[in-house]
Amino acid sequence: MGQTESAFARITPTLSPEIKKLGFPQRFVASFKPSWVNSPALLLSEPGSDPSFIISMTNGRFDEMVLHSGPTKDDAPLANAKPERYRRNYTITLPSSNSSARQELLHFKPGFFRDKIWFEMEVGGEKGCRKERFEWKKSYGSEIRSVGGWSGWKLVRVKNEERNKVVENDPEKVMNQDPEKIMEDTPNEQDGSKSGRDDIVAVWADATMSFLKVGEFQFQGAGATGEFGQVWALMAVLSCMCVWQKYEYEMYMQSMNSNDPYPPPTSVTISWQTFLEYVQSCKNCTGASEDFLIR
Template identity: 25%
Template sequence: MGRWAPSQSREWHWTWLTRTVPIRRSLTSTEPGSSSSSSTNPTSSWAATKAASNPTAVPPSFTVYSTDDVGGRHYMIGETRSRPPLYAVSLHAGWKGPDVELHSGPSESEPPPLATAKRGSLFGDGATVQLPGPDGGGGMVKEKVDASNDFPYPSYGFAIEVEQGQQREEFRWVHIGMRKGWQLARLSTSEVVAVFDWTTLTKKELYFQFVGHGGTGILGERWAIMAVITAIRAWDRVKRKQASGAV
């Protein structure tokens, strides 16, 4: 299984089979020794060019942080807490609407959502994700997310078009060992293409990073959106189970 070990350079390493990939937690203004300069934050210039180049693009690494004092159902996606948020995230309970809404901008009132995820059945952790279609025509297309029966943490798999829609490939989120870390594996190559973890005490911050070919943009924007919303939903499912004592 995986091994989690902190290093002195603010990088956290997972070992998945024989592979080690780094995830860099975004520095915030409240952390000792943090800096907002581009020399210490490789994504610092990303938001400045987002609106002009691709308004629905996803940054290579980011933090999902709570905007609630209590409850923990409203979140923002941003490079760091100290920078302007990029997208709003809403988490819901019940069957009338989606479990997760990834909004098109930093306001929950901005229609339409960039993507949504809804539990697929009363029993099991599978889901249906709606996100823009591969043809870019503006319509929303449904994609299935399956869940394994592994206890206490199921893995979550999906298939989606990659590399400008030239082919569909399968990917799976897998929990690593006894820690909080998760890795997204590209099953055709066994490569890790994204990772996330979260804070232990508050459970109100998720740290996400694309790695390997996932960080190059070659897999496409639709794949990136799918990776993000399935990660947030997996995180939310774990938090709910922990709150109920099921994990």
């Protein structure tokens, strides 16, 4: 473990000239990179374009992640993320104006109805720095459908008056509340009815019926204007991938503890021979075709 920590500590993210000039893409697709070796990585590409960035994973797909400034692992790191013990939080290291790295925390707080996932950081740049809070919320609303998905996550800018609002996680206290108040504060999972009141700055749509594609990301609202700066954009992207990784890990562990005869492979970046064997096993079990799984 000491060796892994040392390798992580040696990574010093820097803003590439391209990011400083052009910024991060407004919209991108994240897909696993096919590989003959067990070295998982995610390719980030604008729709219809070649990959522009890569996220490497240092010790398997559920461990530390490094966002690189280009499509190969040899490109300089832009940011990196490391899960803390039990994945309660993620430490995300970002580029700083001085030589030292800048670290931010992505917080995960379990809730009775839903988990609370948030980060707080200084944003602004040329217009002046100020500290703001942002929260990832599960969504099935129109903002997810706008990027071709039906379920995913939205990144919401938290209003100042809501920053100190306490989320009640005690089941007994929650059940003693007025049921109408509970329903009012709980998002409608079918139509995302609370989305109209949220200041959405980015969205992530989970991919379906695809073996390699994992999802699609898009900046929206103030997040698409550059108002928060380039470092915030990197935080938004990498925090999104942390959310994806955390819940992928939880689903994987649930499947390994179940009686599912075909649990997910330990790494999606497997050899094509193993991939075809996996497809064949799925065909025998469900009648699915290779085209259905790859699409």
